[in-house]
Amino acid sequence: MFESLTDKLGSALRNLRGVGRLSEDNMADALKEVRTALLSADVHFKVAREFIDRVQTACVGQEVLKSVTPGQQIIKIIHDELVKLLGEGTTELTAKRPLKILMVGLHGSGKTTSTAKLGKLLKKKGARPFVVACDVQRPAAIDQLEILAKQEELAFYGDRVSKDVPAIGSKALDLALAQNADVILFDTAGRLQIDTDLIEEVKTLRARVQPDEILLVADGALGQEAVNVAKAFHEALGLTGLILTKLDGDARGGAALSIKSITGVPIKYVGTGEKTSDFDTFYPDRLASRILGMGDVVSLVEKAQENIDQKEAERMAEKMRKAEFDLDDFLAQMQQVKKMGSMQSIMGMIPGMSGVQLPDDADRQMKRTEAIIQSMTKQERRKPQILNGSRRQRIANGAGVKIVEVNQLLKQFQQMQKMMKMMKGGGSKKMMRQLEAMRGKGGGGFPGM
Numbered sequence: 001m002f003e004s005l006t007d008k009l010g011s012a013l014r015n016l017r018g019v020g021r022l023s024e025d026n027m028a029d030a031l032k033e034v035r036t037a038l039l040s041a042d043v044h045f046k047v048a049r050e051f052i053d054r055v056q057t058a059c060v061g062q063e064v065l066k067s068v069t070p071g072q073q074i075i076k077i078i079h080d081e082l083v084k085l086l087g088e089g090t091t092e093l094t095a096k097r098p099l100k101i102l103m104v105g106l107h108g109s110g111k112t113t114s115t116a117k118l119g120k121l122l123k124k125k126g127a128r129p130f131v132v133a134c135d136v137q138r139p140a141a142i143d144q145l146e147i148l149a150k151q152e153e154l155a156f157y158g159d160r161v162s163k164d165v166p167a168i169g170s171k172a173l174d175l176a177l178a179q180n181a182d183v184i185l186f187d188t189a190g191r192l193q194i195d196t197d198l199i200e201e202v203k204t205l206r207a208r209v210q211p212d213e214i215l216l217v218a219d220g221a222l223g224q225e226a227v228n229v230a231k232a233f234h235e236a237l238g239l240t241g242l243i244l245t246k247l248d249g250d251a252r253g254g255a256a257l258s259i260k261s262i263t264g265v266p267i268k269y270v271g272t273g274e275k276t277s278d279f280d281t282f283y284p285d286r287l288a289s290r291i292l293g294m295g296d297v298v299s300l301v302e303k304a305q306e307n308i309d310q311k312e313a314e315r316m317a318e319k320m321r322k323a324e325f326d327l328d329d330f331l332a333q334m335q336q337v338k339k340m341g342s343m344q345s346i347m348g349m350i351p352g353m354s355g356v357q358l359p360d361d362a363d364r365q366m367k368r369t370e371a372i373i374q375s376m377t378k379q380e381r382r383k384p385q386i387l388n389g390s391r392r393q394r395i396a397n398g399a400g401v402k403i404v405e406v407n408q409l410l411k412q413f414q415q416m417q418k419m420m421k422m423m424k425g426g427g428s429k430k431m432m433r434q435l436e437a438m439r440g441k442g443g444g445g446f447p448g449m
Contacts, residue, residue: 006291008037009078027059027074034078042223044258047085055081079288086284087260091241091268096212097182099127100173104202104233105217107190110245110271112141114217115187116148117279118243118269122183123154130181132172133158134165134205135189145187152276155181165189165201166208173209186211194229199236206237213240215268218255220244226255230263239263244282245271256287277339325420327381327413331373334366371399372409384410 031052038048058077093099101118105111112135119129131149133156135141142158149156157172169186176184188205191198206214216233218226226244233239242263244256247270260266267282373381375398380387387395387410396403 005037005041008040009034009292027056030074031056038257041257042255044224044227044262047258047261050261051081051085054084075292079292082257082288082291083284085257085261086287087266088284091266091282091284093241093268094212098177099183099213100209100211101183101185101213101215102202102206102209102211103185103187103215103217104237104239105190106194106219106229107138107192109190109217109219111190111217112144112187113148113274113276114243114245114269114271114279115145115185116152116154117271117276118215119149119154119183119185120152120276121269121279121281123152127183128155128181129183129185130155130157130172130176130179132156132169132176132184132186134169134172134186136163136165136168137189141187141189148276155179166204169205169209184209194232194236202237214238215241215243216265217243217245218259219246220255220270221246223255224258227259227262230259230265234263234265239265241266241268243267243269243271247272325417327373327376327384328378330413331370331381334370338366368399368401368405369409372396372401372406375399384413 034055035048035052038051039045043051055074055078058081059074093101103111103115103118115131119131122129131145131154133142133145135145136159142160146156146158148154155176157175159168159171162168165188172186173184186205186209188202189198214237216230216239218230220226222229230239230242242259242265244259244267247256256267256270267284270280270282272278272280372395375395376387380391380395392403392406392410396406399406
């Protein structure tokens with residue numbers, strides 16, 4: 001989502017390299033470019049102006065430390081200001097139990113899906129969530145929430161007969177407490193736009209269930225319109241937090257960078273995809289680091305811990321150390337990495353790699369590689385050397401690819417095995433030459449690596 005902003009900020013700050021002291025003169029052009037980058041990302045003009053003023057005040061006259069360059073120092077200052085802009089401090093939900101959460105928003109913002117996603121996330125943290133379908137306006141809303149709840153093994157309540165939303169909420173609350181649920185999420189109705197009926201319905205439900213948190217689910221792709229929606233809901237209901245969805249799209253990021261400053265309401269969660277796993281707690285400092293191309297190692301490690309089996313990883317590492325790594329092992333590794341998200345999202349978390357653009361079909365290439373290996377027999381995966389022409393053609397037909405793709409995969413796997421043997425024998429310099437040779441051939445490395 002922030003690739004364009006990251007590129008433009010990086011370009012603006014490159015001009016300060018080699019400068020011995022930050023001054024108004026050498027800062028002027030760079031900050032002008034930073035301001036342009038923010039505005040092109042659809043950040044509110046007032047927010048962009050105030051941001052630049054704060055950065056300029058913090059930068060001018062500062063001596064550059066011997067250990068850092070002016071470029072590095074201004075990145076640190078901009079990072080700190082971005083954290084403030086995004087909402088520094090805790091973004092956690094209140095620790096009260098049982099915790100009642102009212103989910104509000106417009107049609108199409110992803111409210112019902114976010115209800116299930118939040119329930120799943122809280123369940124992983126040890127909570128006992130209970131989701132309630134209070135959207136009686138949209139016919140499929142109750143069915144959608146029930147399906148998602150069943151999929152994620154969340155307790156659910158819905159009433160397809162009654163249209164009395166406050167009564168539905170009150171009955172569900174009693175049922176949830178009787179079942180010892182400690183987090184109750186109420187999915188309310190939305191509209192195409194904010195109107196009196198929508199606000200009044202949510203207000204009556206709020207009065208009946210007395211929620212501890214009122215979270216607005218806002219479509220991050222709407223830019224400044226999402227900010228206006230948040231402002232209107234906050235004035236009417238007194239929001240306690242925001243959930244920004246669809247941050248995996250081509251949106252420019254203006255909503256995320258403006259919404260806290262304009263509304264005063266913190267972003268608590270972000271939705272980054274359609275799957276129920278594509279939902280994360282919002283950390284301003286981590287997003288600021290990613291925007292500036294500094295990566296997000298903490299989130300990367302957390303995703304690895306959540307999705308990769310430690311014992312299996314240790315077993316794989318030992319096999320690689322002994323040069324016993326086969327295609328079966330590679331398939332298992334690739335399937336674990338897939339659980340962490342798209343290849344581009346993983347690259348964005350690695351310091352210095354956020355600006356690297358993978359081919360558009362990188363994830364499809366990984367699926368093709370997976371299909372090729374899965375089309376092999378167990379014996380073929382363990383002993384690729386037995387793969388003659390007829391076997392390779394059978395595998396290509398089974399995977400729905402051309403035989404040249406099978407040949408390319410096997411050739412690169414052979415090179416990988418050679419490197420492992422070099423590592424085993426201590427030939428690190430020779431291995432690096434082999435890596436350079438592979439890269440020089442334009443193969444792009446082992447598919448899916």
